[in-house]
Amino acid sequence: MNSHMKVSADKFLHSVLLLYFLYYFSLISFISGFLGGKVGKNTVEEAASGNLINQIFGLLLLLLTVSSFFFSRRLSVKKFIFENKILLVFIIFCVFSFWWSVAPFVSLRRFIAFSTLILSSYLICQVFSTRSLLNFLLNFIFAVTVIGIVYTLLSGKGLSFGFSSRELGLSGIFLDKNAAARFYGYGVILLVALKRFAVKRDVLILITLVISLLLSQSVSALGMTLIGCSLVIGLNIFRGRNATESILRLMVFTVLSIVVIVSIKHAYEYLLNLLGRDPGLTNRGIIWELLQPFIDDKPNLGYGFAAFWAGDAATAFIDRWGFIGNAHSGYYEILLNLGLVGLCLKILFIAHFFKLAIDCFIKNNLYASFFLSIVIVQAVINYAGFVIFNHNSLDMVLFFLTYFLTIKELNKNGRKQ
Template sequence: MKVLEVLEKSITVFCIVSFGGSVLPALLTGGGSTDPDAPGAVFWFMAVYVLILALIASRPRLAFRIPTGSPALSLVVVLAFVSALWSIYPDVTLRRSIAFLFTTAFGIYLALRYSFPEIMRLLVTGLSILMLLSFAAVFAMPDVGLDHEQHVGAWKGVFWQKNVTGRMMVWLVLCLLWLDWQREGKRWLLRPLLALALLLIVMSRSGTGLVTSFLVAGLLFSSSLVRGSIRSFAPTFAFLLLLAVVGLTSGTTFWHDILYGLGRDPTLTGRTVLWEHTLMSIQDRFVLGWGYAAYWYGAYGPGSAFTQGWGINSAHNGWIEAWLDLGLAGVALVIFLLGRMLFQGFAAIRYSTNKAEPAWIFTVGCALLLISISESVFLERHSLNWIVLVVGVTRLVQRRRWARLQARMQAQAARPAFASSSPYGTSYGAPPAAAWTGSRRPS
């Protein structure tokens, strides 16, 4: 039994590493470090899909819960497949929707299968492997580990681009901080890993990653301030609101200086030109979008001027990308999912007995909101950005369902039992508490 559990966790970590946005699938299959769609990488992820199916099939009870783990997530996946009906490249949309399905299913599996500390440890293990390989690539394979194009000398490690390095290290930092905060790991191991992750963010010159790292640290450790009576919470809320107003005012007034301080030009490295083009494309297909993952495909598609000339294959904005893929309905679903992480997560921090898990989920929501301004982090296939969102949303749904189940149990336990006059002698009343324990409680 222990051997099977170790094997299951090892496969889970392998999937996390595969979805980490690294060049490893292409590099290890002979495709080099410049083509993410190399044939070898395609076969790599097909093998990953088989492993995910094996993980799910090994837990039959869990397999039936995955489609209902979060109805909104299931609806997003269905919408991706349906968008093939109006996609400019239906075959591409169908193929990439399958990848999106397995990415989402893996996130739901992760949320339902393991306890929250176990999820954190698995994410830390997978991301730490990528981080250590990145340091090795910088010194042993500089052709792979260093940026030689736009940001010459920036460390990107085994990731496709330096900003991907920054984003993955943000999730590693957040998971390490949570484990250290809750004393769920050995500090002599967690803190050196944390220092290495921050060092890699600095050396990657990812301004967004650095700012987001400080944000997640501050939000995670300040979560205890929102608890207590309204009298104690009101000054804290007023202070946080003041900080938000000052930050927003400073950002709009000194945005040129802030951008230059982060190593960015006023066009955000050409993003404003890209956004102008994609916003015009949104107007052409405002309601339905261009089909899931179809906009940037092909040499003659609507985004070909950027894919061919600039080597860009995303809008570098989460909201614009979602609108290009799935139209107004896709954006609405993303708003609902992210809103659940922010508002339900915040409410759970304030009112639930266990604030640690919702604190992480709320912090992830804030990080995604910040990163989505300059990067496409929603509705991504083969991406840990989407997986951490899926894990957060699914865990919140399960917490609410468990709270409702407990409320029903308490109501039935309080209701007086009475004997029926049925000739069969059936007794109606509250079932024993033991009947509700065990497999009914989400892991």
């Protein structure tokens, strides 16, 4: 009987895992588009109402996740609270923001979606081994990429290598070209981190992801991928045989990285001009300048969790620029929604994640280089894109997976909480 119950529980958890990836990697949204579901969010009303099919599957995922906490011995509410105090402080502040939100119902619904991402990510990180989960993630990224390529070819969309034809960028099954490009880039970084080069299948995965990245026409995603892979390779090279040696080597690696960053900064405009791109981050500077008065109106607490673009305050901006959905910067976006307090809590959480990843590296964990590369890369790209704490972002899925896996690996290595 116990054996039968264990098999049933394992099947249940594998079903949750599959639903998690189908939902967060946009396959459900993609399929619902063919069934007449609304997948675009081009107006305030569409963004506020969302995709009904997605909402149903999201609620199903939340229900299955919450149910898992009751029957799985590997899950504990007390353990979750104990290990994630800083994250919980941020979550509690988000809840309090409902009281001053300019669109409280929208804040509530998006908070439920945000909580679903956090809880379901924690669940699968706890019940599956790190290696098996990361391997599954890479294989799933490859499968989604192939589906996107086939769909693009069958739909007759044009493709082009290079960085001069943004309208021809390979977006695959995703709505946003840049999100798709980062998706391919994360796959490359993960493959390098897992050192999967031994068999022909893995070489095929690498070639497919690299070609897709080049077809995406995204300079930022290419830069992100190069930085991420460089961090993984560099950190693996500088890994020490013990904690003291790892700390010393990490200090050397940090100094070398600073030298490289300064050199790239001086060549920044030249490189972008060489690639035919705007050094001004594609009008982002103008967008931020226009949003600054709204930030100044509510500087401390903002407009409420995920509420600004659904409220009346954004009307003046939308009338001029149209509906863009977010500030194209995670740091500006949180200033709009949660003010300076929210920004400080966000930076505190990122710093906490960074410290956990460094602790993992010092303890010579096999996956520490990948964890560090993800938190560093996302903290950087969050400046020019709404990535961190965006529950609709593929980046955020990977962010929380690596965050919870980092804690899990530290606990496995005997880290004291």
